[in-house]
Amino acid sequence: DEVVTCFRDGIVTLRKNRRTAGFTNSLKEIGYQGIRKGDLVIHQMDAFAGAVGVSDSDGKGTPVYSVCQPINGANQYYYAYIVREMARTQWIAALATGIRERSTDFRYNTFANQLIPLPPPDEQAAIVTFLDAAETRIRRYIRAKQKLIKLLNEQKQAIIQQAVTRGLNPDAPMKDSGVEWLGEIPSHWEVRRFKFTCQITSGQIDPREMSYRDHVLIAPNHIESGTGRLLYTETADEQGAISGKYFVKDGQVIYSKIRPNLRKVTIAPFDCLCSADMYPITPNNQQIKPNYLMMLLLSKQITQFLVDASLRVAMPKVNREVLTNCWLWYPSVEEQDIIMKYLDDKFSPLDIAIEFAKNQIALIREYRTRLIADVVTGKVDVRGLTFAMPEAFDEDGLLDVDEDDGYLDDSLLDEDELEGMDDEQPD
Numbered sequence: 001d002e003v004v005t006c007f008r009d010g011i012v013t014l015r016k017n018r019r020t021a022g023f024t025n026s027l028k029e030i031g032y033q034g035i036r037k038g039d040l041v042i043h044q045m046d047a048f049a050g051a052v053g054v055s056d057s058d059g060k061g062t063p064v065y066s067v068c069q070p071i072n073g074a075n076q077y078y079y080a081y082i083v084r085e086m087a088r089t090q091w092i093a094a095l096a097t098g099i100r101e102r103s104t105d106f107r108y109n110t111f112a113n114q115l116i117p118l119p120p121p122d123e124q125a126a127i128v129t130f131l132d133a134a135e136t137r138i139r140r141y142i143r144a145k146q147k148l149i150k151l152l153n154e155q156k157q158a159i160i161q162q163a164v165t166r167g168l169n170p171d172a173p174m175k176d177s178g179v180e181w182l183g184e185i186p187s188h189w190e191v192r193r194f195k196f197t198c199q200i201t202s203g204q205i206d207p208r209e210m211s212y213r214d215h216v217l218i219a220p221n222h223i224e225s226g227t228g229r230l231l232y233t234e235t236a237d238e239q240g241a242i243s244g245k246y247f248v249k250d251g252q253v254i255y256s257k258i259r260p261n262l263r264k265v266t267i268a269p270f271d272c273l274c275s276a277d278m279y280p281i282t283p284n285n286q287q288i289k290p291n292y293l294m295m296l297l298l299s300k301q302i303t304q305f306l307v308d309a310s311l312r313v314a315m316p317k318v319n320r321e322v323l324t325n326c327w328l329w330y331p332s333v334e335e336q337d338i339i340m341k342y343l344d345d346k347f348s349p350l351d352i353a354i355e356f357a358k359n360q361i362a363l364i365r366e367y368r369t370r371l372i373a374d375v376v377t378g379k380v381d382v383r384g385l386t387f388a389m390p391e392a393f394d395e396d397g398l399l400d401v402d403e404d405d406g407y408l409d410d411s412l413l414d415e416d417e418l419e420g421m422d423d424e425q426p427d
Helices: 076-088 091-095 108-112 121-166 290-298 300-309 320-324 333-376
Strands: 004-006 012-014 033-035 040-043 052-054 059-061 065-068 174-176 184-186 190-193 198-200 216-218 246-248 253-256 265-267 272-274 278-283 327-330
Touching: 004 040, 004 059, 033 065, 040 076, 052 076, 065 108, 076 091, 076 121, 076 333, 121 184, 121 290, 121 300, 121 333, 198 320, 246 278, 253 290, 265 290, 278 290, 290 300, 290 327, 290 333, 300 320
Parallel strands: 216 272
Antiparallel strands: 004 012, 033 059, 040 052, 040 065, 174 184, 190 327, 198 278, 246 272, 253 265, 253 278
């Protein structure tokens, strides 16, 4: 059997249907349990975040899941909706035990003893039919907006690629860079190793010290993939940080060493801390500006080089030696400023369109949350309604989840699982 995964958006499906990367897998075929199509699956450690749903496939799954079959005519799809509503209202979080950060211990015995509103079977079926139809339409809308955002970001990536590998003058003479994976660059540009132009901060601090607890702590999941944009911030105290972190100065570049294909890099907007899974980098301003270095780290060439050189494990990691020996290419600092001004001008309308699409997604998700809550708690009566289910649609590999890029999201990493597993985990 293939592996079934329960995701935080309530989808329970074969892992391959969504992605194959970003998971920690069992080293041996031990510890799995059977999951069949139609089983209600509750992620014991992620239920608080909505990882509850009905499997659409036969397969096998981690023992961290509670796998339930309906009895006495119960409608497992209705139960999935009502338990996800328990998660939304934080009822599950209130019931949970355990000390693990951003997780719960919501086991079957706890779930089985909960009082749950139980309408007659025909009303359960009506609720499921109505919500399934609404969910399908909403997912289609969200995926259309996600696809638009993806295309706009790809357009930004193409602009970056052209600017940092060819410059702004299409007639500039070119030369062989001498680096196999880089190819030609403008003849007046420099090519030097990372370690001769940048310095990586070393030496960690304890975030529990009083002087650091109120500092913002930036982790990879705070950064948008491929754009360098900081999505949100939390203090070290809010995150419950206990292990060593790096102190980062305003203007330093912060690059995630975990899963380089996600291209998580940003510039510190103020003095802060960063996760030990990131490298704080200080470029030599006489050679390369921080914002230009960030663009280089977002380029396809460097990303591919670091992906190829990263450790071949479930959670690929760029070690310090690989990064410091990576090649960088750049013009004069004056030309770098001109290129960055060009990129800012080109990105401005694209960023406005991306932000507008994201706001639309946020609003429709708000609507969906309210609709589900009202229907499953009886505030909206859907009995007797007739409507056609929308046609199936191609999900096109896009997820109806807040992608943090999934980084450090247990529903995506799924790494709380089996004894005997390779559980090299991020900090």
